Amino acid sequence: MSDSTILAARNLTKEFRGFFAVSDVDLSVIRGSIHALIGPNGAGKTTCFNLLTKFLSPTRGTITYNGKDITSYSPADIARLGLVRSFQISAVFPNMTAMENVRIALQRARGDSFDFWRSDKTLRQYDHRAEELLHEVGLEQFAETPAEELSYGRKRALEIATTLALDPEMLLLDEPMAGMTQEDIERISSLIRRVAKDRTVLMVEHNLSVVSDLSDRITVLARGQVLAEGTYDEVSKDERVVEAYIGSGHD
Amino acid sequence: MTEAGLMERTGDAATADMVLKVRDLHAWYGESHVLHGIDFDVREGEVVTLLGRNGAGKSTTLKTIMGILAKRKGSVVYKGEELINQPSRQVARRGIAFCPEERGIFASLTVEENLYLPPQVSQGGWDVDRIFELFPNLRERLSSQGTKLSGGEQQMLAIGRILRTGARLLLLDEPTEGLAPVIVQQIGSTIARLKQEGFTIVLVEQNFHFAAKLADRHYIVDQGRVVDVIPGEEVEARMEDLHAYLGV
């Protein structure tokens, strides 16, 4: 494993009562790259994400992040190391405004979140940064809208803004474009490209044009195992991948 | 758009063969008024899509037709019968089936139970073998808890489930969301096949490339209204308009 590897998994395996959702997956993500994880439905991509962020405990295998073995860390501690994920089904704080959603993340990064004796006026210091982040994802005019009332696509955008607020070293995005209009997809794509400049991104995505456009490297999972790995051009020519995932009709 | 305008565009050949006529549909979530008068028509055996930006009111339209939204107004005529005041179970009994965007797989039921859950409303539904042929993943996981399926598998289950019922009008809300390209293709051909078999389909889609190949007509929804209609054959010619509407 070289210095350039930021996140690596060895023999990652997850068994659900005899069913191997992920088995013996080896994965290494190079620092500063955008790495895509693709594969048919049920291939184990979300499960992999859950394992890497410890939302599930692996049955077997090790995970190293920045050379440190994090296999036994708690999910919160992993996030604190700068490895932050988003969810496949959108995850916002529904009764808080978009602004408050982002602020919660900023607050964590600053570490005053245990102060129960201080007034929450102190949180205003984050407003400026929060506005910037909302602007980046195109939600500036929804700053005071409760997240619950945002449409699906906008919730996804908000989720990304919240994730960015932590200024993570590495992002794990689970289908960030699902349910978005073309317009939004383009905006979020360019956003991801921009934020990925000094970060590492691992993402699951079914939208192949997004994948081909953004990713430096692709790992294809099928039935819980790595089927192929390489650049988009390499992978998309692999017959097994075409058969299992891409299909014939794609342009 | 006025009724006259709409008629003109859909070709007012004979309103008689319209299986579904939606007129001036309004709906509210609590106090917030979301649909401001939706109009559209579907003929027997057609596939039409509702296109529009996030939050335009597409899903709400389907839910309102289904009778799910408590507060609604206007007219939904299916095969000559007014449904606007019917409870949703009656709407379903008329042969309309709905596949929601959040999929609605039941956690307390196994995959198999989920699949068999909706009662058959008429003859001609698919049998399960045919569903498994289309979505082989499901067969393997029959005894799993429904929500333990992956996101995409849940989507397959949700679609498979309503094919069984024999409903002739299918309301599909983003059926391809989160599915692998191969499966999207399969669903595309399935919809085409359903159309051949005489099913009528109203499709809500973000994936315009997918929708474009299938639909007879596209209704553009914006802020709770239908603002334009683009017949399938005019799509190429009106790409500009579409760009403006959807940012495609």
Next chain:
Amino acid sequence: MANQVETIATDLPREKGAGMPRHHLIIFVVLAAALLVAPFLLYPIFLMKVLCFALFASAFNLLLGYGGLLSFGHAAYFGMASYVSAHAAKVWGLPPELAILCGTAIAAVLGLVFGALAIRRQGIYFAMVTLAFAQMVYFFSLQAPFTGGEDGIQAVPRGTLFGLFNLADPETLYFFVLAIFFFGILIIYRIIHSPFGQVLKAIRQNEPRAVSLGYRVNQYKLAVFVLSAALSGLAGATKAIVFQLASLTDVYWAMSGEVVLMTLLGGMGTVFGPMVGATIIVTMQNYLATLGDWVTIIQGLIFVVAVLLFREGVVGVLAKRFRKPL
């Protein structure tokens, strides 16, 4: 169907800019003024009972309304604190302020132990674990010699506050209790409207997301649990001194139920709701006591009506009407 208490929370988004909103300040000032003149108009002992329960309900609401955790065993902290403070005052002869402190401390310790175990469970199971612990505390109170079984600890001396104020005088006692009440309420208010309070809100609304942002949610839940238990203890300990009695009633599960009722009736997740709810219930118990069987029937009717008509609680309904968090 939602498993979390979230569905009903009147989490109106707050006005832009934090800090105590003007209308809260006004309410607090009016409340303080009213409570200062109240003992000259109303029976002070009754008022003190209201204050103790208002504090108890507010402490409970901190956990339920703001922490999203429904404890069905808060009587344990309230009741145990009242036993300990009664025992400290009567047997150890401690002055009232220290006796109350002892009671509060015990409640905090109990809260820490039980909370650490209970917060690992979710929803209804959390409620049941807390109930189970509370029942054990009840059993302990029934069996332990120092609690006096069903007779309770009687004739607790009220003592002299700081060696200066004789609390046998009802008026002095009243102002002492009032001071404790305001102290408790302001702490709760501050906790709710603090950076910590914001995190609680987030955790309650979407726990996995909060975890993914790096929050160690269990620590926050435990912290709010302990704070709530300690403040409930403060209320219970004070009650023992006021009424010169600590009894099984205060540790029985019905008391845990009562505080839930007070909170819901007033409006959970609102600052002022629990106080209103406690006032309504205590008043009802006080003035309906002569009616015998009818009390239970009337109480039952009130609950039914409240659930059907003002689900968000009295204050919750008002908050909605005025579109302001109260």
Next chain:
Amino acid sequence: VDVTIGVLNDRSGLYADLAGEGSVVATRMAIEDFDAESKDINVEVLSADHQNKPDVGSNIARQWIDTESVDVIVDVPTSSVALAVNEVVREKDKIFLASGPATSDLTGKACSPNTIHWTYDTYSLANGTGKAMVQEGGDSWFFVTADYAFGHALERDTQAVVEEAGGKVLGNVRHPLSSSDFSSFLLQAQASGAKVIGLANAGGDTINSIKQAAEFGIVQAGQSLAGLLIFSTDVAALGLETAQGLVLTNAFFADRNEDTKAFAERFKERHGKNPTMVQAGVYSSVLHYLKGVEATGSDEASKVMEWMKANPSNDPIFGEASVRKDGRHMHDMYLLKVKSPDAAQGEEDYFELLATIPAEEAFRPIEDGECEMAKQ
């Protein structure tokens, strides 16, 4: 003079039937019989439910005294509540006429110059029933005891009496308050082989124990049951079929003489049921109190109390009786046996008199009570 009487008892729980509204009825009857109006004594009656909780009870007592100027609190049929009220009344220097509670501590450790314990106590119950059973040959005992202070006291007092009379106690089992199933405890009692199973519990617990003992054929198999605290309402709930043969001690039963019969009849007209000993005791205590007010022309506690202790009470319930220095009202107690359904005449004819226990014998000697006042 204006006097306010507060009837404080259980109006919705376990003891609502044996005290409850009936005690208020008894109070009003006493006022009418005394003819307060014509004597220019203006009597007001308040009533409240103490829910068998000491905090509720003491609270009401305090509030009554502070805001309603209540002079005397009567009844209070739960020991723990009575002890709490006892403290409040002492602190506020009013009068407490305790007809309902059982605990003999009211004239013992907790005795107070402001309290008269009127109708019965754990000692008299234990003494009456315990002694009688041993004398009839029931010399080995097993207790089924409610696991709370009152049950413990009843067991302790009875054990002392049994042992003094030459019997012995083979064991006990303590059941949680308000159990519904006693079969397990009864089986343990049966297995002990004791001749007498002493039920040191009350209310629903006693009823269920007796009922289930019948179900398991315990009495047929040769053991006897001794209910240590049984009221006529309990017998009604059991039905004579099940309760027949049960031996118990009581301070009052309707068929004792013409006076009691007449009183019971009048009470029944108003309340629909015969009075229990607690309700009868309330009548008796209120009557004596009012006489005291009339005689002293005052509602001041110490004066009235002094008069009440100095002069004998006289009423249809207990006949002539007196109040001892420690606050014990001294009257005869009755050892009763529940009739069989065949022997009963009329609806509420339950009891057959086995023996009259004279007052001096029925109650604990004053010197054994650890009461400070007794020593002066």
Next chain:
Amino acid sequence: MFELIGIPPQALFGQLLLGLINGAFYAVLSLGLAVIFGLLNIINFTHGAQYMLGAFVAWMLLNYLGLGYWWALLLAPVIVGITGVILERTLIRRLYHLDHLYGLLLTFGLALIFTGVFKQLYGVSGLPYRAPELLSGGYNLGFMYLPNSRAFVILASVVVCFGTWFMIEKTKLGAYLRAATENPTLVSAFGINVPLLITLTYGFGVGLAAFAGVLAAPIYSVNPIMGENLIIVVFAVVVIGGMGSILGSILTGFGLGLVEGLTRVFYPEGSAVVVFVIMALVLLVKPAGLFGREI
């Protein structure tokens, strides 16, 4: 013969049998509660009062109409079930979309009303109810005398529990019910009459409570407060079994009866708290109860 901590095995058998009989009550009661919770998401605090109603209806049938135990066993659950249906239609229905808390509060209020009214009408001392001819008497099993009325409880309870379990877990009806609990809107949109389904379920759960009440009438006294203390224990049983798990509540009901029976022998004072100790232990080890599905 050996002795077990001072108890001869003979006596122990007796105690275990008694425990099992109590367990039979817990099983039927917790089953009703679990059905209602599992399928309606309502924590039915009125359950205790409805158990009491069952006993009272049996008593009334006997005293006013001269209909005995066997009729009561059939009619009381139906009558009380109908009152349940009315409650559901008029009141409980309005709460499904809300948190559990509200259902709990409403049913708690209803329980207060029922209990209060019956106290007002019949007092709290209880009314006698005699077992029918067929069930009076009993068998001497050698180690104990087993009254017929109690033996019958076990039989009746096993039959009812099994029948209910089968209906809910193994039939289509059960699948509808479970689905309707999760997402009633969608199930309606499949063409199913969800409101009717739910009403009948509530009526059925309530009927189970009443059935237990009838079984209890000849054994315990018929008393307005007979359900008051039971409800919280039964609720604990449901939780230990795993909320909403039908099989869990049945097995736990019987199991807990046994454990409680043993406690009554070895540490009788603790028999009221043992269920809570078990509940705490179980929940700390198995987050969703013995048979519950983890969230």
